[in-house]
Amino acid sequence: MKQKAIPYIQNISISTDDRGLFVPLIQNLSNVLPPIIRVYYVLNFASGTIRGFHYHKYEWKYFFVVNGVAKVIALDPKKSKKKYIYTCSDKSHQLVVIPPGYANGWMSLAPNTLLLCASSLTFEESIADDRRYDPHKWGDSWSVANR
Numbered sequence: 001m002k003q004k005a006i007p008y009i010q011n012i013s014i015s016t017d018d019r020g021l022f023v024p025l026i027q028n029l030s031n032v033l034p035p036i037i038r039v040y041y042v043l044n045f046a047s048g049t050i051r052g053f054h055y056h057k058y059e060w061k062y063f064f065v066v067n068g069v070a071k072v073i074a075l076d077p078k079k080s081k082k083k084y085i086y087t088c089s090d091k092s093h094q095l096v097v098i099p100p101g102y103a104n105g106w107m108s109l110a111p112n113t114l115l116l117c118a119s120s121l122t123f124e125e126s127i128a129d130d131r132r133y134d135p136h137k138w139g140d141s142w143s144v145a146n147r
Contacts, residue, residue: 107142
């Protein structure tokens with residue numbers, strides 16, 4: 001029996017020289033993941049804006065913070081005690097990969113947070129595959145805890 005994929009972070013090696021940065025977002029994924037069909041971006045104007053939770057049975061999603069800071073959360077609705085929580089910023093250069101079968105969402109932790117997103121489905125296919133949940137269905141995962 002094939003094991004279910006889990007969400008993960010892929011660190012991205014960037015190149016810097018006197019001209020600036022080169023950030024190769026998605027490469028060498030085609031052997032193991034379905035092809036990317038759609039690329040889009042989402043901008044939250046204010047800190048604390050939550051997008052999600054969304055669930056997709058078939059869609060793979062990829063998130064990269066272009067500007068600002070985002071807290072990304074993914075969980076299996078059937079095993080919701082295990083949460084995958086990632087804090088990514090425009091300084092961290094990380095790609096968040098969310099496989100099918102996980103409810104996921106994100107919250108901006110800085111104003112004007114911009115996520116570049118990619119998907120394995122068209123917009124129409126994604127809408128047909130979409131299930132929405134209240135962002136607090138599994139408790140308060142969004143608060144920033146003082147440490």
